[in-house]
Amino acid sequence: PRRLDDIVACLQFAAEQGLSVHPRGAGTGVAGESLGRGIILDLSAHFRTIREIGAEDVVVEPGVVVGQLNRVLARSGRQFGPDPAHVDVSTMGGVVSRNGSGSRFLRYGAARDQLRAVQIVLADGSVHRFSRHTLRPLEPSTGGMWAQRVAELVRRHPEALETYRPEVPSSGAGYALAETVGDDAVDLAKLIAGSEGTLGVLVELRLATHALPACQGVALLFFRRFHEAAQVAGEVPLAGLSACDLLDRRLLDLAAQETATYGKWIPPGTEALLLLEAVGATRAEVAGALQAAMSSGIPESCLAGPTRVSLEPHDVAEAWRLAKHIVARLARLTGTTRPVPFIEDVAVPRNRLASFLADARQLLRGSGLIASFYSHAGHGQVHVRPFLDLQHPGHRTLMPRLARAFFDAVLASGGRISTEHAWGLSRSWYLKERLPALHRLWCDVKELFDPLRLLNPGKLGDPDPPPLTAHLRGAESARRAAAPAPAGTPASGEANHVVGASDKEPTLSSGRA
Numbered sequence: 155p156r157r158l159d160d161i162v163a164c165l166q167f168a169a170e171q172g173l174s175v176h177p178r179g180a181g182t183g184v185a186g187e188s189l190g191r192g193i194i195l196d197l198s199a200h201f202r203t204i205r206e207i208g209a210e211d212v213v214v215e216p217g218v219v220v221g222q223l224n225r226v227l228a229r230s231g232r233q234f235g236p237d238p239a240h241v242d243v244s245t246m247g248g249v250v251s252r253n254g255s256g257s258r259f260l261r262y263g264a265a266r267d268q269l270r271a272v273q274i275v276l277a278d279g280s281v282h283r284f285s286r287h288t289l290r291p292l293e294p295s296t297g298g299m300w301a302q303r304v305a306e307l308v309r310r311h312p313e314a315l316e317t318y319r320p321e322v323p324s325s326g327a328g329y330a331l332a333e334t335v336g337d338d339a340v341d342l343a344k345l346i347a348g349s350e351g352t353l354g355v356l357v358e359l360r361l362a363t364h365a366l367p368a369c370q371g372v373a374l375l376f377f378r379r380f381h382e383a384a385q386v387a388g389e390v391p392l393a394g395l396s397a398c399d400l401l402d403r404r405l406l407d408l409a410a411q412e413t414a415t416y417g418k419w420i421p422p423g424t425e426a427l428l429l430l431e432a433v434g435a436t437r438a439e440v441a442g443a444l445q446a447a448m449s450s451g452i453p454e455s456c457l458a459g460p461t462r463v464s465l466e467p468h469d470v471a472e473a474w475r476l477a478k479h480i481v482a483r484l485a486r487l488t489g490t491t492r493p494v495p496f497i498e499d500v501a502v503p504r505n506r507l508a509s510f511l512a513d514a515r516q517l518l519r520g521s522g523l524i525a526s527f528y529s530h531a532g533h534g535q536v537h538v539r540p541f542l543d544l545q546h547p548g549h550r551t552l553m554p555r556l557a558r559a560f561f562d563a564v565l566a567s568g569g570r571i572s573t574e575h576a577w578g579l580s581r582s583w584y585l586k587e588r589l590p591a592l593h594r595l596w597c598d599v600k601e602l603f604d605p606l607r608l609l610n611p612g613k614l615g616d617p618d619p620p621p622l623t624a625h626l627r628g629a630e631s632a633r634r635a636a637a638p639a640p641a642g643t644p645a646s647g648e649a650n651h652v653v654g655a656s657d658k659e660p661t662l663s664s665g666r667a
């Protein structure tokens with residue numbers, strides 16, 4: 155689409171023809187959230203205008219790329235706060251629609267926190283401006299009317315929200331009813347944030363911006379053992395820190411292979427890296443915040459080598475290049491056995507992070523798998539990618555069992571599923587299975603906005619989301635393949651030292667500590 159009218163016409167045509175419509179930005183989402191049969195509505199080609207730059211906010215079209223926006227905002231000393239990994243391609247529509255965030259969640263929060271208002275085309279082709287709308291007194295506008303309808307749905311099912319009350323700071327992807335529907339007002343814009351293109355097509359976003367920090371600094375702590383690094387990550391004082399990320403050896407090995415500098419930075423025997431960042435008005439303030447975090451009782455014996463502290467912009471940029479680009483590098487590994495994102499986005503309360511990670515590693519080992527771990531540990535967020543061979547029927551069978559055990563443990567820990575990536579095709583099935591009351595309420599919300607289920611079906615708000623493995627590539631060859639490989643045997647063509655999937659039911663003991 156080139157113009158608003160094109161989107162309206164497209165939705166009307168889709169309704170007449172009974173076709174689904176899948177809004178799409180850059181297509182970098184890893185949960186299949188912009189995929190499906192029907193019309194792919196690509197907002198990244200033409201909706202790329204920054205419409206207005208205010209003193210503390212900005213109005214953009216959804217196809218504006220995050221990095222492009224930040225380059226423009228930087229001229230006036232501002233930025234969009236949340237920092238998803240792919241800022242050079244991810245679109246603002248995609249970031250907002252999943253409530254994206256990144257390493258600097260501690261300082262800026264997520265996309266939903268920035269969103270003030272949206273212009274949206276609903277499934278029937280009607281165009282609306284949504285923001286926060288009062289119920290008492292009822293705002294005399296279409297926004298007020300929609301707010302009242304949503305509030306009424308929630309009022310009818312108060313128990314549904316009680317079944318899922320994660321104890322983590324991120325409000326995550328999905329319909330954030332608990333956070334946006336109050337007695338006096340409903341913030342429809344923030345409800346649309348995280349709705350993954352299932353409630354409407356965003357055509358304009360008004361978002362808060364933040365002052366660029368005058369000074370930044372990083373500290374890189376290299377640990378001999380992953381679990382000790384996780385323990386420190388869960389306890390380090392966060393005052394003054396803008397980021398606290400944890401990377402495992404698998405990611406560090408990739409970094410060292412790719413860039414000689416990182417090979418020199420990372421001491422031999424390193425099993426984990428803790429990356430701390432502080433920002434502030436002066437170098438002294440930044441150095442003080444890093445020092446306070448580092449002198450919080452981290453035993454010298456845990457460290458594999460000297461800690462690298464730098465306030466130089468070049469070093470700070472290099473440190474973040476290591477952290478952010480290396481996860482994308484995982485996807486380019488060759489061989490049939492590859493890191494697969496399907497349980498890759500959860501969060502647990504920070505004080506339970508170390509025990510959760512230990513149990514998760516145990517679960518994967520028990521299933522005969524290795525995995526890479528990256529955690530935005532400051533807010534308990536965990537990205538884990540098990541290495542699987544999707545041509546291997548045993549591995550495909552293992553996926554849902556593993557996912558169930560893993561997500562069950564997240565819920566038992568008071569955690570959240572789908573924190574900055576989507577529910578999409580990867581996880582919507584679990585919501586129906588394990589949180590049925592919430593799933594029904596989300597289906598009601600979906601029906602309210604999109605009764606014909608035209609927008610991005612099969613995901614959030616779908617009464618019958620497909621099983622996890624329904625849309626995996628290579629399904630045909632996997633079906634043709636022979637019986638599952640016996641446990642403990644290497645998968646054919648494997649490049650990443652993964653052993654075959656175990657037939658045992660995965661279990662994970664993690665619960666509330």
Ligand SMILES: Cc1cc2nc3c(=O)[nH]c(=O)nc-3n(C[C@H](O)[C@H](O)[C@H](O)COP(=O)(O)OP(=O)(O)OC[C@H]3O[C@@H](n4cnc5c(N)ncnc54)[C@H](O)[C@@H]3O)c2cc1C
Pocket residue numbers: 176177178179180181182183184187188197216237238239240243244245246247248249251252253254255256257349350351352354355356357481482483574575576610
């Ligand atoms: C290696 C790797 C690392 C990543 N790291 C991060 C990270 O640190 N933080 C993070 O938040 N994400 C991360 N992601 C996920 C992904 O990059 C982000 O989700 C990204 O913001 C999506 O933007 P996009 O433009 O590619 O959106 P898409 O993938 O195209 O779409 C995402 C969702 O938004 C919907 N959508 C897009 N535009 C509109 C619109 N105009 N109206 C309505 N709905 C719309 C789509 O339907 C879909 O549901 C990572 C992904 C990869 C592969």
